[in-house]
Structure formats: structure tokens, C-alpha cells
């Protein structure tokens with residue numbers, strides 16, 4: 536192994552076979568990272584790895600795994616925990632948009648595994664090594680839909696489990712960032728709006744309308760990596776005024792501070808017990 540190869544940092548990207556994940560891979564290869572590319576479609580991963588090798592001296596490891604299956608998840612967890620991952624990108628995902636009562640329970644379970652369980656366990660595997668080195672970063676790819684709880688389903692998609700899972704990533708990442716303050720490890724939650732990827736391929740959506748709303752994956756990834764350099768915990772690529780995120784945090788803290796007390800709120804004191 537050459538000296539150059541030994542000193543390159545390694546990034547592990549889940550969902551690297553298309554869309555945002557493939558775009559992260561291309562951008563990080565340009566920035567001098569070696570890569571661990573994770574997804575189910577081997578042909579896509581191998582073709583991406585070959586393209587990257589042709590363009591630079593990047594080393595791309597292809598790790599074919601279905602992350603909703605225990606064996607696939609365990610294999611990626613083991614790789615994330617080997618000690619060399621400098622940047623972990625928890626990106627793999629799918630929408631499963633459907634009215635909740637029509638959502639196949641197994642698909643609901645897959646959504647929770649892929650968007651909640653897998654990022655949590657991969658972060659848990661990679662983080663101790665980053666903390667020991669006092670360097671490294673984790674990017675969790677959520678969605679603006681993490682903030683969509685007060686917005687009705689129509690014309691937005693039916694999304695209770697998807698949006699709920701992405702909201703988990705929001706609170707998980709923010710809370711963990713507080714724990715890791717001054718540790719040398721950076722965290723980011725990426726909250727894109729609509730992005731032009733294969734994500735929508737299985738959905739019954741007007742392609743023209745979608746194209747007019749969608750940001751390009753390369754732009755989202757450029758924003759995410761710029762935000763990481765800038766030390767921004769939350770990255771909303773299309774948001775012109777980031778002070779709105781401060782306002783959101785202030786509103787959450789105000790509700791917590793006002794509501795966390797031993798007395799019942801006045802409107803509940805006289806309420807009749809419900810049956």
C-alpha cells in the first residue's frame with residue numbers, strides 16, 4: 536500500500552448505488568476519500584467504483600447488503616466498527632408513502648429499520664473510534680418532511696411512518712450533537728426538499744411537476760459538504776434564511792420550559808375524567 540493510500544480518510548456511504556449516495560461518493564472521491572459503498576444492487580455499486588477508479592486513485596470497497604435484513608445490517612455494522620471510518624453517511628432510504636392503514640406492516644417495519652435502526656446502529660459502531668481519534672463526522676440524511684407533522688397529507692404525500700422516522704433522525708442528531716460537543720466529531724442532519732433521484736420512480740407522481748420542484752442531487756450534496764465545513768448541524772439546502780431554524784429551536788425550548796412543571800395546566804384541572 537502506498538503512503539498516499541494509507542493517509543486517505545475513508546467514508547462509508549449507505550445507499551450509494553443511486554441518487555444522493557452516488558453523488559456523495561463522486562464528490563468525496565474528488566476530495567480525496569477512499570470509500571465503502573453500501574447498497575443492494577451490486578452492478579450499480581461496481582460500475583460506480585470502476586468509474587471512480589478511472590477518474591482518480593480512490594479505493595472503493597463494494598459492500599452489498601440489504602440493510603433491513605439482520606445479516607446485511609450486521610455486516611455493515613461490523614464494517615463501520617472496524618475503526619477506519621472518518622465519515623459515515625447514513626443515506627439509504629425509500630418513501631413508502633401510503634395512508635397508514637393501507638401501509639403493509641412489513642413495509643412499515645422496513646421503513647423504521649432503514650431510517651431509524653440502521654443509522655442509529657451504524658453511528659454507534661463508528662463513533663467510538665472517531666471519539667478516540669477526536670476527529671470524524673456523521674451525516675444523517677433526513678428530509679424536510681421531518682418537520683411536516685402539522686401539514687395535512689393532501690397534496691403532500693401520505694407519510695406518517697416515513698416522516699416520523701425522519702423526525703427521529705432530527706432529534707437523535709441534535710441530541711447526540713449536544714453530547715459530543717467539543718469531542719472533535721461533527722454531526723449533520725441533512726433536510727432536503729424534493730430531489731431529482733430514483734426515489735420517486737415507484738410513486739404515482741406527475742413527472743413534469745416533480746421535475747419543476749426538484750433540486751439536483753449534486754447540489755444537495757455540495758450544500759451538505761459545505762455545511763459540514765461550516766460546522767452547521769442542520770443543513771436545509773434550499774433555505775435562504777437559516778435564522779428560521781433558530782426560531783424553530785426557540786419555539787421547542789419555550790414549550791419544554793413552560794410545560795415541564797409539577798402543576799396541571801388550568802384547562803385540565805376541571806376536566807371530567809374521560810371514559
Ligand SMILES: NC(=O)c1ccc[n+]([C@@H]2O[C@H](COP(=O)([O-])OP(=O)(O)OC[C@H]3O[C@@H](n4cnc5c(N)ncnc54)[C@H](OP(=O)(O)O)[C@@H]3O)[C@@H](O)[C@H]2O)c1
Nearest residue numbers: 550552553554555574575576602627628678730732733734
Ligand atoms: N429524493 C428526494 O426527494 C428526497 C428528499 C428528502 C430526503 N431524501 C432522502 O435521501 C436519501 C437518499 O435517497 P435518494 O433520493 O438518493 O433516492 P434513491 O436514488 O432511490 O436512493 C436510495 C438508495 O438507498 C438504497 N437502499 C434502499 N433500500 C435499501 C436497503 N434495504 N438496503 C440497502 N440500501 C437500500 C438504494 O440502493 P439499492 O436499491 O441498490 O439497495 C439507493 O442507493 C433517503 O434517505 C431519502 O429518504 C430524498
